[in-house]
Amino acid sequence: MNVSEFMQEEIMKAKTSVITLINELSKFNSGMAFPVKSEKKVRVDLDLWNDLFISSDKSIYHVYQDVKDSSWKLREEPLFSGRNYSCMTSFVVDGVKYAAAGYGKSRYRSADFGIDITNLADDENGRERKYVNVNLNSNRGFDGVGVLRGDDVYDVSIVGSHPDIGVVKVPLEELVEKDSLTIDSTDLRKYTLYENQNKQQHAPLKVHKNKLYLGQDRKVKVLTLNGEVDSEVEIPAPGNIKVIEVDNDGNVFSGIDNGMIYRNREEFYAGKEFRSITKMCRGKFEGREGVFFMGELEHGGIGSVMFKDKEQKKAYSDKGLVDFWYNNSTHKKNIVLLTKSGLIIDNQIVNLLEDSNKSNLKFRQIYVGGN
Amino acid sequence: MGRKTLGIFGKGRLIDKFCDYLADSHLPPESEAFLSCVDEVCFYNYGYKNEETFRKSKYFPKIYQKFKSLNVDVSVEPDFETFMASEVVVDASMPSIPPTLDKLADNLFRIHQPKYEGRRMHPWNKEEFDLIKKESARVLNDFWSKKEKNYGVDYRSYSSGASEGRVIFSPEDYNRDWNQSLETLRIVAGIDINYHLGLRCLKLLPFAVPMLLKRGEQIKKIVEQGKPLPVYLNLVNEPCVSSTLLAAVCPEIIPKLVAVASCDLDRIETVLNQKYNDIKSKEGLDKIQLAVSMTGFHDNDLNVPIIYPEMKVDEASFVKLFSKLDFATVYHFLIGEVNRNVINYVKGIGDINTEVSRSLLSAVVNSCKSIDKAYSVYPSINNRPLYNGYFQQINEKQGLFMIGPHRFRNGNVFPLVVRI
Structure with a gap:
């Protein structure tokens, strides 16, 4: 008998004693039986409306609604800082809220790009920071990040779309026993979900209801979880797509350089004052349903709304408007405006920025998660 | 990370010694680790009429002072649901042990006590086995014939001896628990003749069973309300079997439930490597460090x-070393070392409390740190894992709690593969 067999036998002896004991106890009282583990497969999707993220040049800050008094608060320390973040997402894993931000887009040639991930703990000691670095010579970074989920509550992957590579998918389980993962050219294939055939100007990505919408070759491609293109649902656009949004009914909106937006194949023209569309969504304005859109900061600063009958109206003409977000979830209808001086949430001015020492920061975008 | 509330069932010697361990000036890193995670301890008052009597009860004033001296807030909570809102709960409760049943357990334990040849347990031959079986049956039958009288003695002792402010069970309730303990004791003793169990299973588990089943039902109610469960660190003896019973009543607690099993593996590894140093040198295998992990249950043998x-030593060197050793001898030497603290404690010459406190502290600190971190493990992979009891499957559906290496992840047990 070798060492391993000897130890197996000893384990079996101990196990047999206790198994026999539980068996006998269960005859006396059915409550004293062997437990059966319930499989934890229920996915928890929290409404992340109570967590907003606003980004400045090299930082992303967390704005949250205090559950005690419903007031809005801005966390003192940035959630992410020090990199050129270009996109972000937020998600919930086993009840813990996370945010992930893609970085690397830089006017300087940089050797790496990647994704920073953290939970939303309220102090530095509780922050769980994870990093995915891609070591490839590219002066561009991720244009979009999203989250894909499997059956298990922990089975979550972060996906990032890059104009030179395609879609990179990293299962977060790989980060459980380490803080960072570095992907270089030798193992890039393992992590590439979808490979770009041509280098793109942009690689916008939207993950909505576990589906990937990728802007490439002047069309929005829908990818399966295996990275295959569903050719039947390609949505063409007459220009390079810069941003993609999908509403709850599955309508795809693609923003392109010359100011057009598409709702599936239906065109909406944004107007000459918009050099490009940076954000759009569907919602209600003055009781009528329409599509909101917004141009790049230097040309825009103005939000617009296009109603179903194509009537266009300036919805937010404040020149200080920087970005907006409209919550179109089934049970809540909220709008958040980011202006130069702060946030307007549901028509209430939340002077988070003026009241803090961050008034000198130029905030540019709002992100809200929950895809 | 906001500091957490640690809920505690029980206020006996285990918790008292745990406070001493924390307050020991020689152990500042451990105290610091605890204080960085916990800012309040909340005691569950399940046996006293009100908070005032609980606070005046035996041991509590001393424990209270010890926690206060560590700048930890102390509260007392009579409501189970509120108490279970603590992030981490330690179950160090000890049921009251009826004297006649205690004596019965003692007698059975004495009859069943294994004999050792050196460090190896001597297997009973048929003659010895039959004698033990007969003697065991005689003791049980004798008790059974005086069952009513024994119950009467126990209830009188319980009701008249209860300290001031204690909640006294009605005779009916006491009778139900007493019978449940007796029946469990009979079953455990029957198993122990055929398959060896241990002191904790035979002498302590039967008295905890009524309490465990009730507690399981209480936890189930919390689950039914959709409320989250705390990390549950169970020290009720024997912790693996008691955890199995708790989880049988409320399976939802399985990922949060840990049977705390103290074992000083650092010491055992040192002793093991020292003992076989010469033979390692002789074989040119000085660099091999033998490491020890644990499985099984938290009871003797x-x-x-x-x-x-x-240290990444290849399997071939390991096999070569053990080809020069009688593995059974090495193994029984180790068993002796594992049990040494318990044996010394029973003999009244050893202190088992430090080991228990160290294990409990590791479990408290690492589980607290892991809360709200779904993609990290505690302790980190650069440190030795913890060795406690957690749920392990025995077939496709069912499982039981067995010791093994694990870490914590978001307040859940993160099991590791057992190396054999």
Whole structure:
């Protein structure tokens, strides 16, 4: 008998004693039986409306609604800082809220790009920071990040779309026993979900209801979880797509350089004052349903709304408007405006920025998660 | 990370010694680790009429002072649901042990006590086995014939001896629990004749069973309300079997439930490597460090130490070393070391409390740190894992709590593969 067999036998002896004991106890009282583990497969999707993220040049800050008094608060320390973040997402894993931000887009040639991930703990000691670095010579970074989920509550992957590579998918389980993962050219294939055939100007990505919408070759491609293109649902656009949004009914909106937006194949023209569309969504304005859109900061600063009958109206003409977000979830209808001086949430001015020492920061975008 | 509330069932010697361990000036890192995670301890008052009597009860004033001296807030909570809102709960409760049943357990334990040849347990031959079986049956029958009288003695002792402010069970309730303990004791003793169990299973588990089943039902109610469960660190003896019973009543607690099983593996590894140093040198295998992990259960002769090579030593060298050794001898030497603290404690010459406190502290600190971190493990992979009891499957559907290496992840047990 070798060492391993000897130890197996000893384990079996101990196990047999206790198994026999539980068996006998269960005859006396059915409550004293062997437990059966319930499989934890229920996915928890929290409404992340109570967590907003606003980004400045090299930082992303967390704005949250205090559950005690419903007031809005801005966390003192940035959630992410020090990199050129270009996109972000937020998600919930086993009840813990996370945010992930893609970085690397830089006017300087940089050797790496990647994704920073953290939970939303309220102090530095509780922050769980994870990093995915891609070591490839590219002066561009991720244009979009999203989250894909499997059956298990922990089975979550972060996906990032890059104009030179395609879609990179990293299962977060790989980060459980380490803080960072570095992907270089030798193992890039393992992590590439979808490979770009041509280098793109942009690689916008939207993950909505576990589906990937990728802007490439002047069309929005829908990818399966295996990275295959569903050719039947390609949505063409007459220009390079810069941003993609999908509403709850599955309508795809693609923003392109010359100011057009598409709702599936239906065109909406944004107007000459918009050099490009940076954000759009569907919602209600003055009781009528329409599509909101917004141009790049230097040309825009103005939000617009296009109603179903194509009537266009300036919805937010404040020149200080920087970005907006409209919550179109089934049970809540909220709008958040980011202006130069702060946030307007549901028509209430939340002077988070003026009241803090961050008034000198130029905030540019709002992100809200929950895809 | 906001500091957490640690809920505690029980206020006996275990918790008292745990406070001493924390307050020991020689152990500042441990105290610091605890204080960085916990800012309040909340005691569950389940046996006293009100908070005032609980606070005046035996041991509590001393424990209260010790926690206060560590700048930890102390509260007392009579409501189970509120108490279970603590992030981490330690179950160090000890049921009251009826004297006549205690004596019965003592007698049975004495009859069943195994004999040792050196460090190896001597297997009973048929003659010895039949004699033990007969003697065991005689003791049980004798008790059974005086069952009513024994019950009367126990209830009188319980009701008249209860300290001031204690909640006294009605005779009916006491009778139900008493019978449940007696029946469990009879079953445990029957198993122990055929398959060896240990002191904790035979002498302590039967008295905890009524309490465990009730507690399981209480926890189930919390689950039914959709409320989250705390990390549950169970020290009720024997912790693996008691955890199995708790989880049988409320399976939802399985990922949060840990049977705290103290074992000083650092010491055992040192002793093991020192003992076989010469033979390692002789074979040119000085660099091999033998590491020990644990499996089995937290009771004498039910815990199984596992030896494996460490420091990336190839399996061939390990096999070569053990080809020169009688593995059974090495193994029984280790079993002796594992049990040494318990044996010394029973003999009244050893202190088992430090080991228990160290294990409990590790479990408290690492589980607290892991809360709200779904993609990290505690302790980190650069440190030795913890060795406690957690749920392990025995077939496709069912499982039981067995000791093994694990870490914590978001307040859940993160099991590791047992190396054999």
